[in-house]
Amino acid sequence: MDDQNKNLIIATALSFVVILVWFVLFPPPEPDTPLDATSTELTPQGDTLAPPTATPPAGTPATTQAADAAPAAIETAPRVAIETDLLTGSISLLGGRIDELFLKDYRESLEDDAPIVEVLAPVGQPDAQYALHGWAAASGVAADAVPGPNTEWTLSSGETLGVDSPITLSWDNGAGLLFSKEISVDDAYMFTIIQTVKNTGEAAASIAPYSILARHGEPTDLKNFFILHEGVVAMADGEYSETNWDDMPEFAFNQRAGARTEENNITENGWIGFTDHYWMSVLIPTQGSPFKSVAKYDERRDIYQTEAVMPVQTVAAGETITAQTQFFAGAKEWEVLRQYEDQGVYNFIDAIDWGWFAFLTKPIFWLLHQFNILIGNMGIAIIALTLFIKALLFPLAYKSYVSMAKMKELQPKMEKLKEQAGDDRQKMQQGMMELYKKEKVNPAAGCLPILLQIPIFFSLYKVIFVTIELRHAPFFGPFQDLSAPDPTSIFNLYGLLPFASPEPGTIMALIFIGILPLLLGISMWLQQKLNPAPTDPTQQMIFAWMPWVFMFMLGSFASGLVVYWIANNTITFTQQYLIMRSQGYKPDLLGNITSSFKRKKTGEKAEAKK
Numbered sequence: 001m002d003d004q005n006k007n008l009i010i011a012t013a014l015s016f017v018v019i020l021v022w023f024v025l026f027p028p029p030e031p032d033t034p035l036d037a038t039s040t041e042l043t044p045q046g047d048t049l050a051p052p053t054a055t056p057p058a059g060t061p062a063t064t065q066a067a068d069a070a071p072a073a074i075e076t077a078p079r080v081a082i083e084t085d086l087l088t089g090s091i092s093l094l095g096g097r098i099d100e101l102f103l104k105d106y107r108e109s110l111e112d113d114a115p116i117v118e119v120l121a122p123v124g125q126p127d128a129q130y131a132l133h134g135w136a137a138a139s140g141v142a143a144d145a146v147p148g149p150n151t152e153w154t155l156s157s158g159e160t161l162g163v164d165s166p167i168t169l170s171w172d173n174g175a176g177l178l179f180s181k182e183i184s185v186d187d188a189y190m191f192t193i194i195q196t197v198k199n200t201g202e203a204a205a206s207i208a209p210y211s212i213l214a215r216h217g218e219p220t221d222l223k224n225f226f227i228l229h230e231g232v233v234a235m236a237d238g239e240y241s242e243t244n245w246d247d248m249p250e251f252a253f254n255q256r257a258g259a260r261t262e263e264n265n266i267t268e269n270g271w272i273g274f275t276d277h278y279w280m281s282v283l284i285p286t287q288g289s290p291f292k293s294v295a296k297y298d299e300r301r302d303i304y305q306t307e308a309v310m311p312v313q314t315v316a317a318g319e320t321i322t323a324q325t326q327f328f329a330g331a332k333e334w335e336v337l338r339q340y341e342d343q344g345v346y347n348f349i350d351a352i353d354w355g356w357f358a359f360l361t362k363p364i365f366w367l368l369h370q371f372n373i374l375i376g377n378m379g380i381a382i383i384a385l386t387l388f389i390k391a392l393l394f395p396l397a398y399k400s401y402v403s404m405a406k407m408k409e410l411q412p413k414m415e416k417l418k419e420q421a422g423d424d425r426q427k428m429q430q431g432m433m434e435l436y437k438k439e440k441v442n443p444a445a446g447c448l449p450i451l452l453q454i455p456i457f458f459s460l461y462k463v464i465f466v467t468i469e470l471r472h473a474p475f476f477g478p479f480q481d482l483s484a485p486d487p488t489s490i491f492n493l494y495g496l497l498p499f500a501s502p503e504p505g506t507i508m509a510l511i512f513i514g515i516l517p518l519l520l521g522i523s524m525w526l527q528q529k530l531n532p533a534p535t536d537p538t539q540q541m542i543f544a545w546m547p548w549v550f551m552f553m554l555g556s557f558a559s560g561l562v563v564y565w566i567a568n569n570t571i572t573f574t575q576q577y578l579i580m581r582s583q584g585y586k587p588d589l590l591g592n593i594t595s596s597f598k599r600k601k602t603g604e605k606a607e608a609k610k
Contacts, residue, residue: 071124074099077152080167081160084185086330091161092122092130095149096169096181098191099123099130101329103279110472110480119279119329128216129274129281131327133181133193138206138312146207147171147179156180163187176201177315189330190340195323199315208312209323211283213273214305218245223277227465229353232295232306233282234272236264240350248297248304259298259305266291269346272306275332278468280351283308284326287344331468334369353466360459365467372469378482379475379563385460386567390575393452397572401579406441453568464560475563479516482560486514513555516562521551523569530576 077094082101089101101120108114121128135146147153151171158167166184173179178198185191195209222230222245232243243262251260266285272293273282285291285308294307308325315321328340332352341348354361367388371381390397413435421428436442464470470483478488524547554562 071122073150074122074124078155080155080158082185083160083162084187085163086188087185088116089120091167091183093153093155093169095132095151096134096147096153096183097130097132097149098183098327098329099128103331106278106331106471117279117331119281123216127219130214131191131281131283131329132212132214133195133325133327134210134212135179135195135197135207136210136309138208141205141207145173145175145177145205147173149212153181161185176203176317177205188336188339189328191327191329193325193327195325196320197315197322198320199317202317204314204316206312206314208310209325210307210309211285211325211327212305212307213281213283213327214303215274216304217302218304219276221276225465227355227462228277230276231274232272233275233280233351234264234270234293234295234306235347235350236266236270236293237268238347240347242353243295245304248295249299251295251297257296259296261294261296263295264293266293271345271348272308273328274304274306275351275353277466278332278471279330280328280332282328282351284328284345285310286324287346333468334365353462355459355462355466357455357459357462360455361462364456364459365463365469368463369469372473377475378470378473378560379479382464382482382560382563383567386564386571389456390568390571394575396452397575398579401576403442406439410435410439410441457565457568460564461557461561464558464564470558470560473560475559479559482563483558485556486516486559486562488514488516513552516559516566517551517555519566520554520562520569521547523566523573524550527569527573527576530573530580 073094074092077092079090079092079100082089082091082098086104087101088104089098091098092100099120099122101118103117103119106117108117118127120130122130132149134148134151137143137146153169153171156168156170158165161167161183163186166182168180168182170178170180176199178200180196180198182194182196183191184194193211197205197207199205219230224230229242229244231245232241232248234241234243249260251262253259254261267290269287270291270293271282271284272295273280275281283306290311292307292309294305294309296305296307297303298305310323310325313321313323326345330336334349334352337349337351350358354365364385368378368381368385371384371388372378375381375384414432417431417435418428421431464483472480473482474480475482479486481487528543528547554565
């Protein structure tokens with residue numbers, strides 16, 4: 001390429017270099033080396049073991065089968081209702097499992113009669129997912145001496161689980177051990193489970209408290225989009241890790257567990273669970289205490305499972321021991337997660353998929369969140385965020401736009417140089433360098449603001465796509481969900497008629513685009529007219545088509561992102577236009593530019609000669 005003024009192309013290339021260098025210098029953390037899980041010997045000195053489950057098929061290990069129960073048994077088992085301002089559901093007394101939970105504040109779609117979102121479902125239903133909390137038998141304790149996933153508990157206190165109204169479940173093993181667990185829930189999405197074991201017998205017993213989160217099959221509504229993580233999320237002593245659903249079947253097979261597993265010893269702080277686009281279920285042992293974190297896949301029954309297994313405890317005759325854990329099941333709301341982090345859940349805000357550029361996505365979301373609180377409209381908050389970012393970059397933009405104005409004025413001279421040089425590239429380059437030196441123009445001065453804007457754009461795209469605060473967030477008129485594509489098209493007279501637009505991603509949707517993509521193409525075309533055009537005809541054609549190509553490409557993107565880009569282009573055009581005029585240049589929308597400053601200076605010289 002023989003033109004030095006290809007700001008967009010240069011900036012894009014440099015941005016990818018920056019990203020590549022960043023990945024090399026700061027690669028994503030490698031997962032911890034799995035523990036040696038072949039030994040079944042356990043002692044009470046801090047060892048842990050995986051919990052027992054229902055009787056496995058013949059010929060398979062009975063130690064760590066996935067927590068399961070027959071759907072018929074689940075359907076007939078007694079239940080205890082869950083009812084708060086945000087949650088509704090129930091707990092099955094079969095295993096004491098929390099396996100039915102709905103979010104009252106969220107619906108599946110924008111329709112008023114749409115069903116509310118379900119995050120936990122019993123065995124036998126689509127997307128079955130549930131949590132179990134119990135005790136595992138250690139050395140010298142029979143497996144049936146502790147409650148299992150199919151143990152039927154008794155409701156000993158409470159009627160309905162709600163805020164400030166906990167329930168207590170109890171079970172007597174008939175051999176001197178009395179088990180109970182108190183389950184409480186706060187005013188958001190956090191359950192607290194306090195398990196107690198009282199030894200009324202004569203012999204000591206060694207047991208280990210555990211928590212299990214199991215899910216049957218992959219979610220049916222997987223997005224499978226590269227920018228979004230879905231699957232296991234875990235925090236291990238400050239190291240955050242993610243494992244996709246399709247990576248779990250690749251775990252090494254653990255003979256003792258009878259499943260494919262990945263295990264890590266956590267010394268102080270951590271949690272583990274499952275996440276999808278907007279909802280999450282996470283097991284949270286007592287922070288500051290050690291536990292074993294396990295991610296597991298049972299390929300025979302297509303069951304995914306995460307576990308938190310605490311150290312073995314010994315309850316002597318006449319003594320009582322307790323273990324407390326927490327269980328989060330709900331929406332990944334920034335304010336809620338931040339509140340739990342402040343209450344001691346280590347780095348819980350990282351459960352939101354900020355990506356590898358969290359140093360940008362986190363502050364960008366914080367600013368967007370604050371603007372939304374102040375304004376009360378997420379679309380206007382995005383525009384306000386754009387204004388703030390443009391103001392922050394204005395000192396760099398000022399120099400860039402002045403340089404662009406000078407470059408644009410030099411276009412006729414550059415065209416003349418090209419005609420004189422013909423096919424001689426070296427002569428062309430030398431002539432252009434001399435022209436830049438003579439006119440004191442830096443052709444690369446316009447690259448830096450664009451280079452800075454690209455990672456900001458990517459980060460904002462990440463924020464708009466992954467955060468639940470944009471889900472079903474209204475703007476105005478037909479734009480009632482900024483996380484969804486533009487719903488307008490010629491089919492519904494751009495929102496005037498109550499008809500749906502073509503399905504996003506289809507050929508019809510690409511052809512009959514909405515209002516926002518049209519405004520994007522126009523704003524990008526206007527902005528481009530103020531920039532110096534390449535001298536090469538091929539490059540000129542590429543740049544001429546670029547606004548319209550982007551218009552169709554971004555037609556299926558989230559409306560919030562397109563709003564940002566329109567606002568950014570409009571503000572950039574206005575800034576560039578005003579700065580050019582302040583420097584004596586008079587641009588027009590057809591790409592022509594004159595310099596009143598130079599004309600004035602030329603006139604003064606002519607007058608002096610007279």
